[in-house]
Amino acid sequence: MDLNFTPEEEAFRQEVRAFLKDKLSEALATKVRNGRDLDKADLEHWHATLNSQGWLAPGWPVEHGGTTWDSVHMHIFEEECARANAPRTVPFGLGMLGPVLIKFGTEEQKATILPRILSGEDWWCQGYSEPGAGSDLASLKTRAIRDGDDYIINGQKTWTTLGQFANKIFCLVRTSTEGKRQEGISFILVDLDTPGIEMRPIKLIEGGFEVNEVFFTDVRVPASNLVGEENMGWTIAKYLLGHERTNIAGVGASSEALSQLKALARKVKRKGKPLAQDPIFAAKVAEVEIDLEAMRMTNLRMLSGVADAQGSVSSMLKIKGTVIRQAINDLSRRALGALAAPFPSEDVIGNYAIAPTEAASNAANYFNNRKLSIFGGSNEIQRNIIAKETFGA
Amino acid sequence: MDFTPTEDRRMIGESLRRYLAEQYPIEHRNKVAYDGDFHDPAKWSELAELGILGALVTEADGGFGGAGFDITTVFEEMGRAICPEPMLGNLMALRLYAAHGEAGRIEAIVAGTQKAAFAFDESEAFGDLDEIAVTADGETLTGRKTVVYGGNSADFILVAARSAGGSLGLYEVAAGDAEVLPYAMIDGAGAAEVILDKTKARCLADDARAPIEAALDAGRVALCAEAVGAMDVLKAMTKDYLMQRQQFGRPIALFQALQHRLVDFSIEIEQARSITIHAAAKLDSDDTRARALATAQAKNLIGRAGKLVAEEAVQMHGGIGMTWEYAGSHYAKRLIMIDHQLGDTEDQLRTAMSLSDISEPA
Numbered sequence: 001m002d003l004n005f006t007p008e009e010e011a012f013r014q015e016v017r018a019f020l021k022d023k024l025s026e027a028l029a030t031k032v033r034n035g036r037d038l039d040k041a042d043l044e045h046w047h048a049t050l051n052s053q054g055w056l057a058p059g060w061p062v063e064h065g066g067t068t069w070d071s072v073h074m075h076i077f078e079e080e081c082a083r084a085n086a087p088r089t090v091p092f093g094l095g096m097l098g099p100v101l102i103k104f105g106t107e108e109q110k111a112t113i114l115p116r117i118l119s120g121e122d123w124w125c126q127g128y129s130e131p132g133a134g135s136d137l138a139s140l141k142t143r144a145i146r147d148g149d150d151y152i153i154n155g156q157k158t159w160t161t162l163g164q165f166a167n168k169i170f171c172l173v174r175t176s177t178e179g180k181r182q183e184g185i186s187f188i189l190v191d192l193d194t195p196g197i198e199m200r201p202i203k204l205i206e207g208g209f210e211v212n213e214v215f216f217t218d219v220r221v222p223a224s225n226l227v228g229e230e231n232m233g234w235t236i237a238k239y240l241l242g243h244e245r246t247n248i249a250g251v252g253a254s255s256e257a258l259s260q261l262k263a264l265a266r267k268v269k270r271k272g273k274p275l276a277q278d279p280i281f282a283a284k285v286a287e288v289e290i291d292l293e294a295m296r297m298t299n300l301r302m303l304s305g306v307a308d309a310q311g312s313v314s315s316m317l318k319i320k321g322t323v324i325r326q327a328i329n330d331l332s333r334r335a336l337g338a339l340a341a342p343f344p345s346e347d348v349i350g351n352y353a354i355a356p357t358e359a360a361s362n363a364a365n366y367f368n369n370r371k372l373s374i375f376g377g378s379n380e381i382q383r384n385i386i387a388k389e390t391f392g393a
Numbered sequence: 394m395d396f397t398p399t400e401d402r403r404m405i406g407e408s409l410r411r412y413l414a415e416q417y418p419i420e421h422r423n424k425v426a427y428d429g430d431f432h433d434p435a436k437w438s439e440l441a442e443l444g445i446l447g448a449l450v451t452e453a454d455g456g457f458g459g460a461g462f463d464i465t466t467v468f469e470e471m472g473r474a475i476c477p478e479p480m481l482g483n484l485m486a487l488r489l490y491a492a493h494g495e496a497g498r499i500e501a502i503v504a505g506t507q508k509a510a511f512a513f514d515e516s517e518a519f520g521d522l523d524e525i526a527v528t529a530d531g532e533t534l535t536g537r538k539t540v541v542y543g544g545n546s547a548d549f550i551l552v553a554a555r556s557a558g559g560s561l562g563l564y565e566v567a568a569g570d571a572e573v574l575p576y577a578m579i580d581g582a583g584a585a586e587v588i589l590d591k592t593k594a595r596c597l598a599d600d601a602r603a604p605i606e607a608a609l610d611a612g613r614v615a616l617c618a619e620a621v622g623a624m625d626v627l628k629a630m631t632k633d634y635l636m637q638r639q640q641f642g643r644p645i646a647l648f649q650a651l652q653h654r655l656v657d658f659s660i661e662i663e664q665a666r667s668i669t670i671h672a673a674a675k676l677d678s679d680d681t682r683a684r685a686l687a688t689a690q691a692k693n694l695i696g697r698a699g700k701l702v703a704e705e706a707v708q709m710h711g712g713i714g715m716t717w718e719y720a721g722s723h724y725a726k727r728l729i730m731i732d733h734q735l736g737d738t739e740d741q742l743r744t745a746m747s748l749s750d751i752s753e754p755a
Binding site: 001002004005006072262285286287290291293294295297319380383384386387390391 | 745
């Protein structure tokens with residue numbers, strides 16, 4: 001039992017830290033730290049910065065532009081990025097489609113698509129959920145019917161994150177209504193410029209726009225855009241669920257959010273004293289800090305392969321990680337007291353210079369992050385996964 | 394980073410698990426835990442022969458372990474068997490003897506020929522070292538210590554007492570010289586009231602605050618590991634029960650409401666295991682603040698997780714979980730009562746708050 005990182009790992013941490021210090025602008029880091037929305041240019045800039053270092057898709061094999069990092073290196077990288085308030089990379093091309101193509105794609109698909117993900121020429125978004133297919137994803141109805149060398153797609157996708165910035169979408173579509181539902185699903189790539197596609201923004205609870213509905217009306221897509229065989233989309237979807245698990249708990253991001261919360265609590269006053277000195281509030285902070293400390297160790301145990309004996313650990317981390325993050329967001333909102341109310345908060349607080357300006361987005365972030373326990377397989381679905389493994393039924 | 398136990402620890406853990414599984418079935422455990430000496434003196438000797446007590450002491454001090462992970466290895470197994478042997482009291486006594494160079498006592502305890510306990514709580518000072526009222530006067534002690542774990546079976550009792558100069562001293566009393574009132578605890582195993590009235594005492598140190606805090610932290614980490622062991626067993630029992638118990642024509646394990654509750658407490662058990670590993674690693678640290686913070690964090694989480702697991706396990710077992718005959722009820726009881734030892738959830742939270750960087754200036 002040795003909980004220390006190796007000297008090589010510590011050196012790697014310093015290398016990442018130096019890179020971030022050098023390449024991450026204070027303006028961008030501040031935007032991230034304060035929970036402000038990032039625009040397309042911010043994200044493209046950060047992707048390009050990482051790409052020039054060769055660190056944009058660390059989980060990919062080296063021959064496709066990835067790295068040789070093991071899971072501990074990945075963890076250190078993610079931890080340092082979170083600590084420095086670097087933007088999180090957009091996962092749809094890097095963490096989802098990329099690994100899928102590397103595993104299931106043709107040589108031609110790999111050769112043409114992967115480099116364009118790294119270069120930023122293509123921005124991919126995800127077409128999985130439908131109005132009638134959320135947790136029960138296999139009930140999806142968007143149809144793709146073979147017509148010569150093409151498929152013709154009709155249907156509707158929803159919750160498509162950052163679709164407004166994308167030029168491409170990967171979709172799960174129904175190619176068969178025979179047999180088991182899971183066996184009639186295919187994974188297909190679609191150019192968003194194709195006639196018949198309409199993307200409509202969905203305004204979220206806090207007033208922001210990050211997800212969209214996508215409507216497909218007689219959209220004609222070359223059959224060569226299929227990934228894997230026809231009707232093996234479910235296998236691909238399941239593969240994706242098990243991929244890129246190292247950051248599922250979001251330990252780095254939650255640690256940074258906790259630091260912000262403590263700084264805020266030291267700054268704002270209640271009853272003439274810093275909120276940090278209020279025993280009731282400080283107790284709540286201390287409790288979530290304890291949970292986070294435990295989760296940090298659970299995460300490291302998973303990375304080291306020890307906890308993986310019970311393979312449901314990633315589902316546990318998803319549940320606990322989201323609950324902890326939401327608890328931090330909750331306290332960060334409450335720390336603002338009456339000042340959590342102004343809307344749109346950044347404009348009002350900025351224009352009227354109401355301190356603490358850096359926390360202006362706390363209420364919006366609280367509302368927005370209620371999504372954490374819903375997306376990526378809701379926490380109830382994660383519990384089902386663990387239960388299935390526990391009871392073998 | 395490496396989370397696998399060393400070969401030595403794996404072996405001691407396995408041999409202890411095997412021994413307790415064979416020698417301490419629940420029927421025997423329940424028989425000895427509430428009666429007679431509230432433990433089994435013959436088994437204590439055998440545990441010493443197995444080297445379990447030596448595992449709690451460093452090589453330099455006369456054992457062959459003594460690190461945080463040695464302690465957690467032993468106590469996790471004690472928890473799996475909810476073994477009522479006075480391991481906690483002897484652990485803390487061993488740490489204190491070691492801190493004061495008492496090689497002779499350590500040798501006797503490690504060999505199993507003598508037992509010791511550590512008396513710190515008083516009825517108006519639970520773990521409040523500043524409030525201790527037992528006072529030293531010359532070579533005697535006067536006052537009363539309460540719920541001294543293993544005090545019923547100890548040959549020597551180490552007493553935290555106010556020294557003449559006002560500092561917190563450490564004294565040794567021979568059990569025969571004090572009035573020792575033994576009793577069982579609600580979750581089994583023995584404790585004692587120790588009444589001191591100008592009782593002859595040997596001073597180990599006038600000011601032993603630092604070693605006392607270190608010994609208490611070692612005890613807390615041990616309790617965390619014991620709880621993890623007990624939680625693992627109780628989870629397995631609950632899972633088996635849900636799969637075997639039929640209602641409405643099917644195993645109740647098929648009901649999602651119950652599945653999710655078992656999952657939720659399973660998550661907390663993993664969290665408890667993680668924070669215990671963290672605290673065990675810090676127990677050996679020279680940074681006493683980091684040690685105290687990690688210990689308090691661990692025992693706070695253990696208190697919360699233990700209560701959740703205990704209450705949910707009883708609830709999910711239904712009526713059977715309420716019976717003395719069913720082993721699970723004793724595990725649940727132990728988990729609840731661990732929170733009453735060496736500072737409860739709120740005590741630990743207060744400690745964690747006082748050591749947190751939230752209280753640093755803005």
